[in-house]
Amino acid sequence: QVQLVESGGGLVQAGGSLRLSCAASERTFSSYAMAWFRQAPGKERERVAAITGGGSNTYYADSVKGRFTISRDSAKNTVYLQMNSLKPEDTAVYYCAARYTVVPPTTARGYNYWGQGTQVTVSS
Numbered sequence: 028q029v030q031l032v033e034s035g036g037g038l039v040q041a042g043g044s045l046r047l048s049c050a051a052s053e054r055t056f057s058s059y060a061m062a063w064f065r066q067a068p069g070k071e072r073e074r075v076a077a078i079t080g081g082g083s084n085t086y087y088a089d090s091v092k093g094r095f096t097i098s099r100d101s102a103k104n105t106v107y108l109q110m111n112s113l114k115p116e117d118t119a120v121y122y123c124a125a126r127y128t129v130v131p132p133t134t135a136r137g138y139n140y141w142g143q144g145t146q147v148t149v150s151s
Contacts, residue, residue, distance in 0.1 A: 029053040029140040031123045036145030039113055043149070047108040049123030049142055056104040057081060060131035062138065063097060063108045065119035065147075072122070076108060077131035086131060091117075113149045120144040 030052040039045055053059060062077035076097035077086040085097050096109040106123060124138035132138060 029059070029125055031125060031140055031142035033121065033123050033142040033145040036121060036147045038148045038150065041113060041115055041149055041151050043113050044109070044111045045113065045147060047110070047121055047123075047145060047147075049106045049108075051104045051106070051125065053104065053125075056099075057101045058127055059125045059140075060128050061097075061099060061106040062124045062131050063106075064122045064124055064135055065117075066122070066144075067119040070119075072135045074131075074133060074135070075121075077133075078106065079129060079131065110147070113147075115149045115151045117147060118149050119147060121147050 032050045035047040057080050063075050064072050065075050066072040075088045075091050076095055078097045082099045094112045099106040122144045123142040125140040126138045
C-alpha cells in the first residue's frame with residue numbers, strides 16, 4: 028500500500044507561484060508513474076502533469092504547458108509540481124496520484140493510489 032501526502036497548497040495572487048510536494052511511502056518509488064490532478068467545484072478531475080518512474084519523460088495538459096513543471100527526487104521519494112504564472116482558473120484541489128507502471132495513465136481511473144489533496148486558490 029502506497030501512501031501519498033501532499034503539501035504546499037495555499038492562497039496566492041494571480042501571477043504568483045507555488046510549489047506542491049507529494050511524499051510517497053513506497054521504497055520502490057522509481058517504479059511508479061506519478062501524476063498531479065486537479066478538481067475544481069463542479070468539474071471532472073483532470074490530469075495536469077505526469078512523469079515516468081525514472082523521470083525521463085513528462086507530460087502536461089495544454090492549459091498548464093510553459094507554466095507548470097513536474098519533477099521527482101527518488102532519494103526523497105517525492106514528486107513536485109512547480110506552478111508559475113498562476114491564474115484564477117488554476118484554483119482547485121490538487122491531488123497526487125501513483126501507479127505501478129512505466130507510462131503514466133491519462134485518466135484518473137488509471138491510478139490506484141491517491142493523496143488527500145491540497146487546496147490551491149488563486150485570487151484575481
